[in-house]
Amino acid sequence: xxxxxxxxxxxxxxxxxxxxxxxxxxxxxxxxxEMLRRSFRELRKDAACGVDGITAKxxxxxxxxxxxxxxxxxxxxxxxxxxxxxxxxxKEDGKQRPLSIPVLEDKIAEKAVVNLLNPIYExxxxxxxxxxxxxxxxxxxxxxxxxxxxxxxxxxxLEADIQVYFGSVVRKQLMEILQKRxxxxxxLRLIGKWLHVxxxxxxxxxxxxxxxxxxxxxxPLLANVYLHEVLDLWVEQVVKPRMKGEIKLYRFAxxxxxxxxxxxxxxxxxxxxxxxxEKYGLTLHPEKTKLIEFGRSAWSKSLRTGSKPETxxxxxxxHNCGTSRKGKFVVQVRTxxxxxxxxxxxxNEWCRMNRHQPLQIQGQRLSQILRGHYNYYxxxxxxxxxxxxxxxVRRIWWKWLNRRGRKGKVPLERxxxxxxxxxLPLPRIAAGARNSQLLLFGELI
Numbered sequence: 001x002x003x004x005x006x007x008x009x010x011x012x013x014x015x016x017x018x019x020x021x022x023x024x025x026x027x028x029x030x031x032x033x034e035m036l037r038r039s040f041r042e043l044r045k046d047a048a049c050g051v052d053g054i055t056a057k058x059x060x061x062x063x064x065x066x067x068x069x070x071x072x073x074x075x076x077x078x079x080x081x082x083x084x085x086x087x088x089x090x091k092e093d094g095k096q097r098p099l100s101i102p103v104l105e106d107k108i109a110e111k112a113v114v115n116l117l118n119p120i121y122e123x124x125x126x127x128x129x130x131x132x133x134x135x136x137x138x139x140x141x142x143x144x145x146x147x148x149x150x151x152x153x154x155x156x157x158l159e160a161d162i163q164v165y166f167g168s169v170v171r172k173q174l175m176e177i178l179q180k181r182x183x184x185x186x187x188l189r190l191i192g193k194w195l196h197v198x199x200x201x202x203x204x205x206x207x208x209x210x211x212x213x214x215x216x217x218x219x220p221l222l223a224n225v226y227l228h229e230v231l232d233l234w235v236e237q238v239v240k241p242r243m244k245g246e247i248k249l250y251r252f253a254x255x256x257x258x259x260x261x262x263x264x265x266x267x268x269x270x271x272x273x274x275x276x277x278e279k280y281g282l283t284l285h286p287e288k289t290k291l292i293e294f295g296r297s298a299w300s301k302s303l304r305t306g307s308k309p310e311t312x313x314x315x316x317x318x319h320n321c322g323t324s325r326k327g328k329f330v331v332q333v334r335t336x337x338x339x340x341x342x343x344x345x346x347x348n349e350w351c352r353m354n355r356h357q358p359l360q361i362q363g364q365r366l367s368q369i370l371r372g373h374y375n376y377y378x379x380x381x382x383x384x385x386x387x388x389x390x391x392x393v394r395r396i397w398w399k400w401l402n403r404r405g406r407k408g409k410v411p412l413e414r415x416x417x418x419x420x421x422x423x424l425p426l427p428r429i430a431a432g433a434r435n436s437q438l439l440l441f442g443e444l445i
Contacts, residue, residue, distance in 0.1 A: 005034055013119035016181075024120060025183040028190075031074065031112050036067045039111035043104075043217075050103030051085045051200050059104050070105055077186065081106050081193045084213055086201035090342075098167075099215035100199050110194060110217035113187070120181055121225060126232045131253035132220035138315045139430075141252050142379070145259075145314065146331040153246045154259040154295040156266040157319075159312040160273065161288035165254035166219065167211035169226050170281035171195050174212070177229045194218055210281065223253055230280045231256070239269060250314075257314050266291055294321065296329045322381070332381035340385060343373060347393050351400040363422030366397060370425050378430035386427040394424065 003011075008030055015022060040063065045056040059066055073079040084100035091097050102110065118134070125133065130141040148154060162168070174195075175188065182188060194216060198207040212219045212226075235249045235258070245261030247269075260266035270291050274284050292310040293301070299321040302309045309321040316339045322332035347369060354362060370393060377386055401418075402409045410418070 005030075005032070005038065009115070009119045012116075013123055016120040016123035020124065021180075023179075023181060023183040027116060027182075028184050028187045030116055031071070033064075033067050033071045035112045035115065036071055036108055037063070039108050039115060040067070042115075043107055043111060047107075048087065048101050049085075050101050050106065051083055052103045054104050056104060066105070067108075070109065074109060074190070077189075079109065079190070079193075081197040083197060083205060084199045084216065086199050086206075087215075097214070100213035102194075102213075102216050106194070107217050109190075113190065114218055114221050116187075117182070117221060121221065121228075124181070125224065125228055126236060128232055128235075128249040129224060129228065129251050131251065131255070132224055138252055138376070139379075141250055142315060142317065142333065145250050145257070145319070146333070148248055148259060149295050149331045150329060152248075152259075153261040154248070155293065155297045156260040156263055156291060157294040157312050158258040158260065158266055158270055158273075158291050159289065159314070160256050160258070161285040162254045162256075162277070163283045163285045164211075165282065166214040166223060167208070168281050168283065169212050169223070170210060171212075173280055174222060174226050177225060191218070191222075195222075220253070226280070227251065227254065230277065230282065234276060252315055255315060257312060263293075294319075299323075299329050316377070317379075317382070330381070333379055334382055335377050335385040335389075340389065343389065344392055344396070348396050348400075351396050355400040355404050359418060359422055362397065363418075363424065366393060367423075367425055369393070374425070374428050375430045378428055380429050383427070383429070390424070390427045394419070 012024070012027065012030075015024075040056075040059075043056065047056075049055055070079070082103045082105075084102055087099050087101060088096040089099060122133065130136045130138065130144075149157075171192075175192065178188060178191065195212060196207070197213075198205045199213070200206075212222050232249065232251065235247070240247055243260075243262065243265045245265055246259075247261070247265060248259045250257050250259070258266075258269060260269070270289075277284060290312075292298075292312055294310060294312065298309045301307070302321065311318050311320050313319070313336055316336055317333040318336050320332045320334065322330055324330045347366070350365065350369075351362070354365070370390065373389055374386055377389075398410065398415050401415065
């Protein structure tokens with residue numbers, strides 16, 4: 001009986017786990033039409049189109065024929081990556097983040113390579129890494145940090161920010177890192193094509209000499225592979241043996257913090273970390289990288305001196321020192337002010353642009369936004385922020401319903417009836433409690 005695709009991928013994982021230094025030289029043959037078909041199914045069908053404008057629905061009309069043709073070109077090394085389409089999304093600081101959108105066919109090919117390499121690198125990645133990994137989420141990272149600092153030995157936290165990480169990766173060094181595990185030239189050549197492909201920005205083709213394209217399917221894996229070598233392994237194998245106290249790294253893609261028991265250890269790492277990153281073309285943001293006193297000792301000190309403990313930001317949350325209902329020290333989180341403001345700005349813009357839509361459509365969309373917000377920010381110590389988000393979303397909706405033109409203003413009593421008919425989901429705790437509904441106090445509007 002022939003082996004299934006899943007069985008073959010599991011064998012790759014077993015081999016990688018047995019020998020961390022094993023170099024895979026003959027694995028490209030596993031990229032079959034079946035693998036490409038599976039990759040197509042795993043892609044988002046509503047994602048943005050590339051430069052050719054072909055949608056998933058159009059491609060699917062002759063799916064088998066298209067996949068067979070793609071497979072032949074990849075196998076015979078006739079496959080060529082098409083230029084990426086550049087789009088921009090706003091950042092919290094007012095700047096714009098560039099994203100590069102591949103054509104659908106390139107997405108399928110990249111997804112197939114990701115599915116092929118994931119079993120290998122999942123065996124290599126360390127527990128400190130949480131980003132873009134199956135079975136791991138931002139909530140897992142937040143919970144691990146909270147538990148470690150609340151009951152562990154952490155007294156200092158180093159919050160680090162890498163400037164323009166995706167655009168700073170040195171491609172030559174990335175390929176050298178990949179070659180430690182992947183020895184198949186055809187596969188490496190394929191990855192090289194995606195790295196060096198140009199970007200079409202406002203009709204002009206741009207070719208960058210460094211970086212990985214944020215927005216492409218393979219970029220998250222490559223980003224993890226690079227920082228695994230640059231940071232994770234370095235901390236585990238080089239830094240930890242030289243420390244006097246406990247040290248723990250938490251990383252989600254390029255967002256990271258390092259917890260220390262000993263201040264001297266923290267200061268040594270803060271001094272040497274920029275040099276380590278510089279060796280690989282990376283730079284720490286001077287204003288967003290800081291070492292603070294944080295943890296149980298910092299909280300006790302604040303009680304004695306009457307000062308307020310410092311805070312740090314990670315994954316959209318501001319982390320604070322606090323106490324539980326029983327008076328024990330705990331780490332409390334709040335939605336970052338910039339994130340909250342950004343989310344509300346998006347709601348306001350959507351309501352403004354869609355205020356003439358039927359109430360049912362508006363209610364459904366706002367319900368989706370609220371549920372998504374609760375799923376991410378609904379942590380037990382963040383109840384005030386998600387309640388505030390709920391209240392302000394309702395006020396924004398009411399404000400724009402009052403500006404629907406000739407229909408006139410919507411009195412408060414009428415708006416309350418609208419809310420009864422098109423019920424918006426109440427704030428709830430999504431992390432740490434299943435379907436835990438929050439009680440709301442006071443006037444909501």
